[in-house]
Amino acid sequence: MLDDAGLQALREAARLSPDNLPLRRHLAEQLLAKGYLADAEAEFRAALVLAPKDADITAGLAEAFVRQSAYGAALSALEPFLASPGYPPRLGIIAARALLGEGETGKAAYRYYEAISRDPSVADPELAERLTVATTGHSSPPPPPPPAAPPDSSEEEVERSKLTFADVAGMEAVKESLRVKLLLPIQQPELFAAYGKRAGGGVLLYGPPGSGKTHLARAAAGELGAAFVNVGLADILDMYVGSSERNLRATFDLARRNRPCVLFFDEVDALAARRSDMRQAHTRQLVNQFLAELDGVDQHANEGVLVLAATNAPWYIDVAFRRPGRFDQMVFVPPPDATARAAILRILCRDKPLAEMDFDAVARATEHLVGADLKGVVDRAVEVKLQQSISAGRPIPMSTADLLAAAKGAKPTAVREWLATARNYVLHANESGAWDELMPWIKGKR
Incomplete structure (x- = not known):
């Protein structure tokens, strides 16, 4: 009123x-x-x-x-x-x-x-x-x-992420893969040097849209206390021939100057697509430049530079990027299960006025929703509570019923569509075994 x-x-x-x-x-x-x-x-x-x-x-x-x-x-x-x-x-x-x-x-x-x-x-x-x-x-x-x-x-701005793996709900297997591949070589350099392993390398995160790949990359940088460079398509692609390659080289140089650094490429399939599918020479040259930057001018060029990339369509990426020393490890970031959804909701709501909450009940009502969808659910519930609080003249705690009401109108963004595409590749185009990691998940969702 x-x-x-x-x-x-x-x-x-x-x-x-x-x-x-x-x-x-x-x-x-x-x-x-x-x-x-x-x-x-x-x-x-x-x-x-x-x-x-x-x-x-x-x-x-x-x-x-x-x-x-x-x-x-x-x-x-x-x-x-x-x-x-x-x-x-x-x-x-x-x-x-x-x-x-x-x-x-x-x-x-x-x-x-x-x-x-x-x-x-x-x-x-x-x-x-x-x-x-x-x-x-x-x-x-x-x-x-x-x-x-x-x-x-x-x-580009070099960020310092305040997130850590504690801010990432679930995905324990994914976090452990990142620790072993990217974080431990820098945190324990003497041990890894004894086995001839250098600090640095690349990991390709793939999974359906909104599953938390960018959030995970920021948390990896925060876990390490490293600089974080978030690279979008607009930072690299340029209409003039040769400019995209120069932008890509400058991005890697920025990361090398700020090592240890997590260099994160979102929607990397647009920069690393299969060269056999390209009709124009300058787009193939951009892929070649990307491969050259991943290799570095010498074996120590990218030491301390942790290259993370994310894609919703890993099957469109040129196979050369999966060679050892490049994106030699592919990590599947799955949609959250019920336990992970409850944990995500707890993190999203932790700084808000709350009544006694049953996050497990909300998690059961939000099947197929990914982290981005769950954030939308919380945002809608918050908007309703804000309106009620303004009318009451005091903060009114958010309840389980508020989240359940907001969840009723929520639709999964793209998980089902992504799952259908992934199933086709897993079952019909997996001669190399590249998608074996997806097999248990695909079969479990039939």
């Missing part, structure tokens, strides 16, 4: 004139300005029905999401605008806040400084200070705005 007479009058006017777009927008902005975040969100949504492509209304909705810590929802709302060149700089500032809330420090810094380079009036000194602290670990004057073009790979 609103306790502001002016807002109550505006709301009543909007109720009587539901198609009055300026009135709805004004009401939403006033609600946002006075901190009625859930109400503001509802009004911005209603306004977007009337004007689906209005950037200002979208900005207001995203701002309401950010202030409720629903960072993923904010980025989803902004995404159609951010994908187009020349988007309003204000949207870039809001996106930077959401990305920072998601822990994507490098991307947040890029969005912020790109926005103020086009319109200095949208600068947010407080946000700039938070970005500086997040990227450097101490307070300092913000760097000058970069050019509007995306930053070169050599300018």
Whole structure:
């Protein structure tokens, strides 16, 4: 219930004139300005029905999401605008806040400084200070705005992950594989040196979308206390011939300068696809460059550089990447079972006001949901509790019933589709034995 007479009058006017777009927008902005975040969100949504492509209304909705810590929802709302060149700089500032809330420090810094380079009036000194602290670990004057073009790979931010394996629910076999392959050679170098094993190497994480591959890579860096470089396709791929290869080389050089370093390539199948499937010579050259960087100019070039890559489609990756010394270990990151889902829910809810919870009951009701889906369930439950808490004027603890209600509308993102594709490869295209690790899981899901 609103306790502001002016807002109550505006709301009543909007109720009587539901198609009055300026009135709805004004009401939403006033609600946002006075901190009625859930109400503001509802009004911005209603306004977007009337004007689906209005950037200002979208900005207001995203701002309401950010202030409720629903960072993923904010980025989803902004995404159609951010994908187009020349988007309003204000949207870039809001996106930077959401990305920072998601822990994507490098991307947040890029969005912020790109926005103020086009319109200095949208600068947010407080946000700039938070970005500086997040990227450097101490307070300092913000760097000058970069050019509007995306930053070169050599300018990528090196992160320091605060996550560890304790923040990764389940996946004990996967974590143990990473410890032996990547972490222990750096943590116990004398022992591994006695057997001629160097610190470094590559592991390919594969599994259905949303199963936690990126989260696992960040936790590996945090477990080691190493630098973390998160490489996306936009950091490497370039329209000009030769530029993609230079970006890739600069990325490896950045990791070598900051060793020990976890260098993480997401959606690596786009950079390491089978050369036999490529029609253009310059795309094959990018694969060759990737292989050369993994090998290094000498046997010690990549010592201390732990290369992790993630893909949903490992069967499309060139077989040369699985040669010893490259991505010689493939690790399946499965969808979480009921025990792991309960553990994920505990981690997602640990910093929120809670009543007595039965996470096992929620886990049983969320079969086939992966970590990203479970985060969406928690976010929806939190949004409902926020609205109730604002109306009550006090925090209302979240209960098992809230999570179960949010789970009812949740749909598995892509597990079933991925499973069908994986089954085809396991049963009909596994002459080399590359997919033997999937066999027990596939058979168990028939």
